[in-house]
Amino acid sequence: MELPLLHLALVGTPNSGKTSLFNALTGSRQKVANYPGVTVERKEGFFVTPQGRQVSVVDLPGTYSLRGRSPDEEITRDFVLGKASGETVPDLVLCVADSTNLRLTIRLLLELKRTGRPMVLVLNMFDIAARRGITVDVERLAKELGVPVVTSIAVRKGGTADLLTLTDEISARLAAEPQENTWRALSVGELRSTQREADRIIADCVSLPARPDTWTARIDAVVLHPVGGLIVLAAILFVMFQAVFAWAQPLMELLNSGFDALGEFVHATLPAGLLQSFLQNGVISGVGSVIVFLPQIIIIFLFILLLEDFGYMARAAFLMDRIMGGAGLHGRAFIPLLSSFACAIPGIMATRVIDNKRDRLTTILIAPLMTCSARIPVYTLIISAFIPAKDVWGFVNLQGLVMFGLYAAGIASALAVSFLIKFFMLRDYAPAPFMLELPDYKMPRLKSIVIGVTTRAKMFLHRAGTTIFSMMVLIWFLASFPQPPAGATEPAIDFSLAAIIGKALEPLLAPVGFNWQIAVALIPGMAAREVAVAALGTVYAIEGGKEAAEQIGQVLATKWSLATALSMLAWYIFAPQCASTLAVIRRETGSWRWMAVTFGYMLVLAYAASLLTYNIAVALGAG
Amino acid sequence: MTETNDTRPHMPLGLAQRGYTGVIQHLSVKEAASALSDIELESRLIELGFVEGARVEVLHEGLVGRDPIAVRVDSITIAVRRREAMAIIVA
Numbered sequence: 001m002e003l004p005l006l007h008l009a010l011v012g013t014p015n016s017g018k019t020s021l022f023n024a025l026t027g028s029r030q031k032v033a034n035y036p037g038v039t040v041e042r043k044e045g046f047f048v049t050p051q052g053r054q055v056s057v058v059d060l061p062g063t064y065s066l067r068g069r070s071p072d073e074e075i076t077r078d079f080v081l082g083k084a085s086g087e088t089v090p091d092l093v094l095c096v097a098d099s100t101n102l103r104l105t106i107r108l109l110l111e112l113k114r115t116g117r118p119m120v121l122v123l124n125m126f127d128i129a130a131r132r133g134i135t136v137d138v139e140r141l142a143k144e145l146g147v148p149v150v151t152s153i154a155v156r157k158g159g160t161a162d163l164l165t166l167t168d169e170i171s172a173r174l175a176a177e178p179q180e181n182t183w184r185a186l187s188v189g190e191l192r193s194t195q196r197e198a199d200r201i202i203a204d205c206v207s208l209p210a211r212p213d214t215w216t217a218r219i220d221a222v223v224l225h226p227v228g229g230l231i232v233l234a235a236i237l238f239v240m241f242q243a244v245f246a247w248a249q250p251l252m253e254l255l256n257s258g259f260d261a262l263g264e265f266v267h268a269t270l271p272a273g274l275l276q277s278f279l280q281n282g283v284i285s286g287v288g289s290v291i292v293f294l295p296q297i298i299i300i301f302l303f304i305l306l307l308e309d310f311g312y313m314a315r316a317a318f319l320m321d322r323i324m325g326g327a328g329l330h331g332r333a334f335i336p337l338l339s340s341f342a343c344a345i346p347g348i349m350a351t352r353v354i355d356n357k358r359d360r361l362t363t364i365l366i367a368p369l370m371t372c373s374a375r376i377p378v379y380t381l382i383i384s385a386f387i388p389a390k391d392v393w394g395f396v397n398l399q400g401l402v403m404f405g406l407y408a409a410g411i412a413s414a415l416a417v418s419f420l421i422k423f424f425m426l427r428d429y430a431p432a433p434f435m436l437e438l439p440d441y442k443m444p445r446l447k448s449i450v451i452g453v454t455t456r457a458k459m460f461l462h463r464a465g466t467t468i469f470s471m472m473v474l475i476w477f478l479a480s481f482p483q484p485p486a487g488a489t490e491p492a493i494d495f496s497l498a499a500i501i502g503k504a505l506e507p508l509l510a511p512v513g514f515n516w517q518i519a520v521a522l523i524p525g526m527a528a529r530e531v532a533v534a535a536l537g538t539v540y541a542i543e544g545g546k547e548a549a550e551q552i553g554q555v556l557a558t559k560w561s562l563a564t565a566l567s568m569l570a571w572y573i574f575a576p577q578c579a580s581t582l583a584v585i586r587r588e589t590g591s592w593r594w595m596a597v598t599f600g601y602m603l604v605l606a607y608a609a610s611l612l613t614y615n616i617a618v619a620l621g622a623g
Numbered sequence: 624m625t626e627t628n629d630t631r632p633h634m635p636l637g638l639a640q641r642g643y644t645g646v647i648q649h650l651s652v653k654e655a656a657s658a659l660s661d662i663e664l665e666s667r668l669i670e671l672g673f674v675e676g677a678r679v680e681v682l683h684e685g686l687v688g689r690d691p692i693a694v695r696v697d698s699i700t701i702a703v704r705r706r707e708a709m710a711i712i713v714a
Contacts, residue, residue, distance in 0.1 A: 064670040101699050103672055188662055191669045226686040318702045322687035433657055433707045434691055435671060438700040
């Protein structure tokens with residue numbers, strides 16, 4: 001008889017190693033989506049037990065209690081209670097604990113027990129606990145708690161074997177003893193007494209050596225030093241941006257020449273005409289000029305995931321809390337803002353960890369000012385065309401330095417905007433509390449980093465294949481039709497729809513030094529910022545023919561003045577045009593108003609910054 | 624596990640210097656000018672392990688105004704602002 005799918009749910013405090021257990025159980029059989037109606041990420045995976053039972057497991061957001069004080073925590077509560085819409089009540093709840101740190105999880109488990117769901121306590125990272133001399137009387141713990149207890153080492157092969165066996169045993173006798181849900185929100189007194197009860201059980205069953213993790217203490221002595229810590233943080237960010245610019249270069253050149261060769265091949269194989277132009281100028285040079293940035297996106301996500309898994313992100317929040325507080329930001333905003341360097345969309349979604357509404361709104365409004373990876377193509381293109389690749393002070397690459405400066409300008413303007421919001425809009429403001437666990441450092445695991453980076457790379461390629469591709473087709477169409485009349489001497493593009501639209505917008509953009517080709521490129525940039533590069537490529541390729549298609553950078557160097565290039569860089573520090581970011585702001589704030597506010601203020605800033613940059617540059621003789 | 628140390632005066636953790644070690648005597652949420660309601664602040668502190676009898680040690684301080692502080696609470700480390708730490712009475 002085919003048994004029905006068994007539903008498991010993983011519950012635990014933040015940093016309990018839930019996600020590494022989830023990865024160990026399911027491997028790559030995962031699907032990531034959102035819970036219906038809310039934007040909390042829902043991660044579900046599948047595996048088969050030794051006895052052949054099909055199991056689905058959901059990784060619930062980390063929580064310290066079932067009170068549900070943020071959307072993430074509400075999901076965890078509703079899911080366990082079977083109140084989440086469209087979700088099956090879990091057959092078995094796996095409460096995951098970091099074995100080196102049981103206090104908070106045991107209290108959570110005592111609260112979870114009241115829901116009446118069948119439950120197992122998983123003592124994860126049992127190897128680290130053993131190495132530190134922590135011994136747990138597992139049998140006694142199970143008896144005291146009244147739930148089965150199993151140990152696991154998620155990061156080791158076979159480390160979850162006991163858990164799998166136990167899952168089989170328990171699923172065989174499920175539903176035999178239905179229990180009643182007696183859970184309700186705990187009062188302060190009840191919280192205190194459950195914590196006492198938890199501490200008593202731990203005192204009975206666990207022997208702790210009086211020796212904390214010496215490695216964590218040693219690293220923190222440097223990393224959390226009031227001054228030294230900030231220097232380390234600045235150094236990490238600096239290395240990250242140098243890496244994005246320097247390490248990615250050889251790979252990008254390789255990809256670039258690959259696409260060039262492909263374009264050449266199409267050019268040589270197909271007869272001259274519309275199809276050849278469409279494939280070479282529209283598809284290959286357009287989509288290719290975006291895919292080239294894959295190495296940079298992989299590097300930036302690699303850094304973010306490594307720092308997160310290592311346990312550094314919470315430290316960064318600690319160091320930045322008061323500094324950001326001066327600008328009206330919460331320390332917890334640091335993580336969403338840092339993610340916004342990859343892309344504002346996950347960054348804005350990550351603001352859900354901020355439970356104060358005003359703090360969250362401020363963070364959402366400034367997240368798009370963090371230099372996202374989609375701006376990298378634009379920056380890289382212009383910098384490599386206009387800024388000489390020489391070393392300054394003997395060891396710093398000037399191009400990397402300009403890149404760093406652009407990032408710094410983004411951060412500075414974000415802090416300034418946040419300060420103004422605090423000053424003018426949210427005056428009666430009491431700062432929300434900052435309370436955060438600083439977990440022990442852990443060696444990042446290759447497997448989870450690989451899973452994380454591949455997911456992001458796939459998302460980027462998917463975007464390149466869908467949104468960006470369709471935009472490129474549109475641009476190619478606008479730039480190619482209508483065709484020039486027979487016997488025309490000007491370049492074909494001068495007769496196209498693109499030229500008509502671009503020239504109509506030109507008077508508006510002329511004060512900031514933009515020509516009509518840039519105006520054309522800014523429109524499809526609405527779909528995704530990096531499309532602007534591809535659009536410039538297509539426009540100049542159709543205008544200039546084959547040589548132009550080969551090196552957009554060189555073409556720009558001859559067609560634009562330095563002032564125009566600098567103005568374009570200044571525009572892209574703010575660059576309001578990204579439809580998906582605006583859509584996420586609309587969804588996360590639940591209001592069109594904040595979306596319009598974001599678009600409006602960024603547009604004004606972009607125009608003002610470009611106007612200033614262009615005129616100063618022209619006055620200095622760069623026009 | 625509760626230890627009372629009569630020789631030391633009670634003080635809020637929010638005023639403690641780096642290197643301070645002590646034991647939590649009680650929570651007094653009225654003392655903290657927090658943005659949270661009293662019940663919410665007390666619940667959160669308990670959920671992070673700040674209960675009577677827990678040993679605390681101030682491990683690190685931030686740069687600006689020596690704030691926030693990183694506190695060892697028995698077996699874990701929690702970052703908290705001094706404003707909220709005023710609610711934790713130690714000795």
